[in-house]
Amino acid sequence: MSAAVSRRPAGAGLGDLLMGARMAVTGGRAGWTRTLLTALGVGVGVAMLLLAAAVPGAIDSRGERTGARSEPFVDGPLPAGPDTLLVLHADGQFRQRTVRGWLVRPEGPDAPVPPGLTTLPGPGEAVVSPALRAVLDSPDGPLLVARLGGARVVGVIGADGLSGPDELAWYAGRADLTEEWAGRLDRFGGGGPGEDLGPTLNLLVVIVFVVLLLPVVVFLGAAVRFGGDQRDRRLAAIRLLGADQGMVRRIAAGEATAAALLGLMVGGGLFLAGRQLAWFVSFADYSFYPADLRPAVPLVTLVVLAVPALAIAVALLALRRVAVEPLGVTRRGRPARRRLWWRLLLPVVGLGLLYPATGSEPAPTADWRIAAGAVLLLAGTVTVLPWLVDLVVRPLRGGPPGWQLAVRRLQLDSATSARLVSGVAVAVAGTIGLQMLIAGVQDEFRRPSGQDLTRAQAMVNLPGVAEPRAALDRLATVEGVTGSAATLSTAAAPAGDTNPNAVVTVRIGDCAALAEYAEVDGCADGDVFLARSGDLEAGVEPGGRIRLDEDWTIPTATRIVPARTDPTGGRAQSALLLTPTAAAGLPARHLNATALLTFDPADRDTVERVRATVAAIDPPIGQVLEFRAVREDPGFTKVRTGLTAGAVITLLLLGISLLVGVLEQLRDRRPLLAALVAVGTPRRVLGWSVLAQTGVPVLVGLVLAAGVGTATGAVLLVMVGAPVVLSWPVVGLGTSLGAAVVVLVTAASLPVLWRLTRPDGLRVE
Amino acid sequence: MSIGHTFLGLLQASPRHGYDLKRAYDERFGQARPLAYGQVYATLSRLLRNGLVEVDSVEPGEGPERKRYAITEAGVTDVARWLAQPEKPEPYLHSVLYTKVVLALLTGRPAADLLDVQRAEHLRLMRELTRRKTDGDLADQLVCDHALFHLEADLRWLELTASRLDQLAREVGR
Amino acid sequence: MSADALLVAEDLHRRFGPTPALAGASLAVAAGEVVAVMGPSGSGKSTLLHCLAGIVPPDTGRVRYRGADLTAMSDTERSALRRREFGFVFQFGQLVPELTCLENVALPLRLERVARRAAERRAREWLDRLEVADVAGKRPGEVSGGQGQRVAVARALVTGPRVVFADEPTGALDSLNGERVMRLLAGAARETGAAVLLVTHETRVAAYSDREVVVRDGRTRSLEQVA
């Protein structure tokens, strides 16, 4: 054929693209549904990407707000003036949540007002955050209200004064606030920089993003392929009319672009609508305002460009695997056996990228390299899965009819199913890898606190309390408290010693209470002990003199005994221990009160009652330390909580994609399903076949995911220099999450199956 | 084809003069071959003789033109029997069938029943031929198939006519 | 209607939204007879067949099969009935594309928990009987339309049904292939004593029936009634 004949006018390529785009939005009800599904799928993925892009900005906004209310660094002592404010932090805990509290007293008319407030609360007045107000109005309110020191709630803190909508915070005016305990400031804002995450946590964050976003990309790829079979058939019809492969490709690209653009719009809408949900979501102490979720412009640009590009790439790649011939799509025959080598290429390259990062430094800096390595390693799941599914399914024979239907379908076209579940597999692999890394490094962040819960559940410290004995009695009688080792203490220095660091604690309590601090065997009232741990300060010995309000002689009858680690887990400390009678004439006015409280740790309310009691004691600076067996780095906890939440969201998202895919396959087979039901096939059989058809690839996918995930986890662990341990609970959790998704999806698709198998399907369209 | 029955059907619709009768016949059923006057009067006199029509009125003047004919009770019964009876399937049946349908419509009889009865008759014959074909040798098969195809064509025509009865009724009624 | 009627429909009405698909359809099928249901397209033939087979419930009217009221049965009971007592042939789209022809024919038996070996043996016999033994190992996509329909007929008959419902079984075939399918269907039904309810608009196909019922505008016009 001569060139003149085959030449098409310039611009015909563009025409093909437009024709494809038109096909995406016309083409009857079926065409519309398909485009809508794709747009919705792409939209959900885009929304996820935008959300991820918004996270750094959100953290910044939050930081800006908390920074704006922080106390400024001051160079020197600030004198009282008309524009100064006395502030006392009264932060506390409530049911594992932080409650931020500020007691304030203006020292003049121009005292600064913290952000979010219009005026300072007067004495006996309080302004609370909306979340705190909600708690106060709840049945828990009575437990919490005492924290405000009896102040009346007169207002609500505005958004710019809170870290997020879910923060528990309050400001209360207090007339008796003095410089003795409170700080003075003349403005808010200008505090220190935010905390740094540290290298290992940084690595974790990078991996978390990779692990969460990779499935989203896989999902996007799958969404673009929604309705692929129909599209291939349509393209075949176009080929019959004389289109060549190039035109078909351009038409497909046009179609994919149109769907992707539609998806971008849907995604933008979903994101804008979805971020309103931020009002209701919070984890750990983190919550955000919808307006905080503002993705950075460069990232948005990237998403807007990358999604259509990905759509086109996927569409063309998909076309490469099928030959669209005029008489149909030649995928229908027996598929060729898949080759393995290139499928292994990705994970191998990934390992190669990760390997140099191992060993040398525990704090790897080449983040991109780790990200890329992890992406490739995990992406290996996507490439290897179809091959593996094929391998597993090929030899299957027989079984009950439902199973047979599913297996035969998989043998013919495992790619569709494999493609659908590969997202789940990637997500599970990533989650396993990450959780393994976390389990491996958690020792770095989670230490046994040393707090001895067999001896006490909480320690209360009341510094400088006016009525120490009365305060201790009140604590001992709080409802739920079963025991209290109450002591009074103060610090003394050896008399005449000029070394300011030479200090000895003097502690007064009954024998039972003192037993928490030293081994006071055979103690009786009137005894004095010198608890010893290491060397004693010079002069601190029976008969020695120490300086309190006045000098005081240590009785010569004092027994020296070994000191004991107290339940807080601190080191055993040397101290002078006096029974009440022995302390009768002690020249000390300022005494701190300390109580080690025992109560039933299962009763969540007791500790809250203790906190409420402490808040009512004057001055309002008492502390409650609730004992926990382990102590976690809060940053680490947040990353981990974030990951778990992210993994669940991702899996739900993938569940949606899986559901859409399954529904689409069902819709494709509607006439057949209707015919099968007409001939009396029990729906149960069809239900089982649907389950098996997704379940088998998912099972294979989960096994693969467990393998890849473990490998990823191991590499990451080596990289941070932690010992490699395989944690079965982690693998089990990851895989069972994936399995749960499949069961959910199958359950959700059954109603549609029932609907599709109604006899309407028998009608020829 | 029975001109007598056709006349009877036309007369049942309304009494007519002989000349009107010929015109009505030619218009609806005559196609290219109009009836000769002689045939008209011969047929009418046969019908008169058999008591199927009667002279309704004679207008003053001369010639046969002055007689107006009307159908008798016996004539109505005869038309009904004729219409209800299926024709033996044979080539060029349609002209008879068409006449019957139009007359049925003209006389307010259920034309659809007529067609269905004819269908049944055709199908009965087709069944017979099909049976013969299934049991017979190749020659039988070919012969039967020929007949079957013709019958099928007739049946299609019947089906088509059935689906256009409303339209036809409107045109006939005009 | 005769006392030995196997399947009886009385005055069926059925609407789909505003469209009346059936408006007073009655029909009786006796054991072993082949009844053709004819009528213009859209007249309600398929709906009538679906009602008779218990696939679609009529709005009013009753369907009785061997004395039992089909309209009063649960979906599960009707499914079981369709599986055990009825066979179906549709115009197309009824064979599972992933299964081989043999497996397709064996499927109804397998649903009745017949062991695979036995099911496939019987399936093979039926394929043989319908002159398509050679396509046993092929998938429906790999056989011709006529062969596919004969496989479908084999599948409809393999359970030994008392009634075979066929909705335009030759609709997608040329006349030669259509007649072949019909000859085999009618022949096999006569041999096994199964009644056949055959929906078709092709007279040459209907000619394989014993009797004909015409449906117009959702109403049956049985010719015995007219004549």
Ligand SMILES: Nc1ncnc2c1ncn2[C@@H]1O[C@H](COP(=O)(O)OP(=O)(O)O)[C@@H](O)[C@H]1O
């Ligand atoms: N599931 C359905 N939904 C809506 N309308 C239907 C449905 N099934 C049948 N109909 C309508 O009922 C009428 C009869 O349909 P059908 O029984 O399929 O006719 P036939 O098989 O004779 O062509 C038609 O007008 C058709 O559009």
Ligand SMILES: [Mg+2]
């Ligand atoms: Mg139909």
